[in-house]
Amino acid sequence: DIQMTQSPSSLSASVGDRVSITCRASQSISNNLNWYQQKPGKAPKLLIYDASSLQSGVPPRFSGSGSGTDFSLSISNLQPEDFATYYCQQSYNNLWTFGQGTKVEIK
Amino acid sequence: QLVESGGGLVKPGGSLRLSCAASGFSFSSYSMNWVRQAPGKGLEWVASISSYSLDYVYYGESVKGRFTISRDNAKNSLYLQMNSLRAEDTAVYYCARVFCSSISCGFDYWGQGTLVTVSS
Numbered sequence: 618d619i620q621m622t623q624s625p626s627s628l629s630a631s632v633g634d635r636v637s638i639t640c641r642a643s644q645s646i647s648n649n650l651n652w653y654q655q656k657p658g659k660a661p662k663l664l665i666y667d668a669s670s671l672q673s674g675v676p677p678r679f680s681g682s683g684s685g686t687d688f689s690l691s692i693s694n695l696q697p698e699d700f701a702t703y704y705c706q707q708s709y710n711n712l713w714t715f716g717q718g719t720k721v722e723i724k
Numbered sequence: 725q726l727v728e729s730g731g732g733l734v735k736p737g738g739s740l741r742l743s744c745a746a747s748g749f750s751f752s753s754y755s756m757n758w759v760r761q762a763p764g765k766g767l768e769w770v771a772s773i774s775s776y777s778l779d780y781v782y783y784g785e786s787v788k789g790r791f792t793i794s795r796d797n798a799k800n801s802l803y804l805q806m807n808s809l810r811a812e813d814t815a816v817y818y819c820a821r822v823f824c825s826s827i828s829c830g831f832d833y834w835g836q837g838t839l840v841t842v843s844s
Binding site: 618647648649650651653655660661662663666667670672704706708709711712713714715716717718 | 757759766767768769772780782784785818823825827828829830831832834835836837
């Protein structure tokens with residue numbers, strides 16, 4: 618199975634900051650990488666697909682990059698509604714796997 | 725819209741069948757998945773089924789041989805039959821629709837989840 622490792626597991630930031638989250642795959646997955654946002658008690662929401670494509674309706678302050686084994690999600694000008702947990706997910710094969718999550722908290 | 729049902733309290737070794745009712749899109753055209761989340765933990769993919777069940781069905785290692793995913797396109801419904809349940813199967817179970825670009829796929833619509841608790 619392909620393992621996905623996110624870092625950091627949590628971070629503290631202020632409104633207006635720029636933050637980045639990284640995700641590493643245990644083998645090359647080309648750009649078959651998705652990012653999700655989850656708020657407490659809610660279902661996850663797809664933010665980024667194909668490593669860097671913004672899902673419809675997602676604000677452009679969210680961006681994704683990377684290919685192969687190393688990927689990142691960046692959020693610029695952090696807004697109050699962005700404080701949540703973020704997960705990466707590989708879609709290289711049909712045995713989908715998620716990273717362990719990164720919690721973005723208010724400083 | 726995706727609406728899960730069927731969760732509840734079950735004893736270890738017991739069985740439960742989850743359902744996911746789909747509406748507002750052409751259900752038969754989409755592959756579907758079950759994803760779970762144990763209390764306070766991350767997301768774990770459970771099972772996938774192609775738009776027409778004969779194409780493929782896949783399972784995560786932790787549920788293989790115990791869980792069965794199925795669908796009824798005529799009823800716009802997805803199912804998860806869970807047998808030989810263990811305490812570690814306790815989680816919120818989500819159904820999710822597969823969205824595919826020209827390059828790869830992701831889960832673009834999710835239900836609200838249904839809680840399964842395995843405890844004596």
